[in-house]
Amino acid sequence: MTVKRKRFIAGAVCPHCQSKDTLALWSDNDVESFICVKCGYTQQQTDGTNAEKRPLPEHIIGIFHPE
Template structure:
């Protein structure tokens, strides 16, 4: 299971920076904060916005 850290992302729960790891689980993108364990899924609009915002910054996401 590959996990990638989202550079510059801030956890919406504990406000920690650079603690959000992202990976795919059953074709769903999962984001988890390694600091507080807060977990979000792609279906969550907040996650989508966060990923979209950061994907251009780190450039590890595939364009649609």
């Protein structure tokens, strides 16, 4: 069994109990998970690609090109 190292997220607030500095984050097989050590709330999110994070071309107002 492989043990994953958990890291606390400074300043993060639990979406369930609203406690600050109680969220621990870890990654396992490209799936990020976190848990609130106070109330036990957990959430998982798969790691998306950069293409998924880019805005749609119709949502871009303009691109800055410094000279």
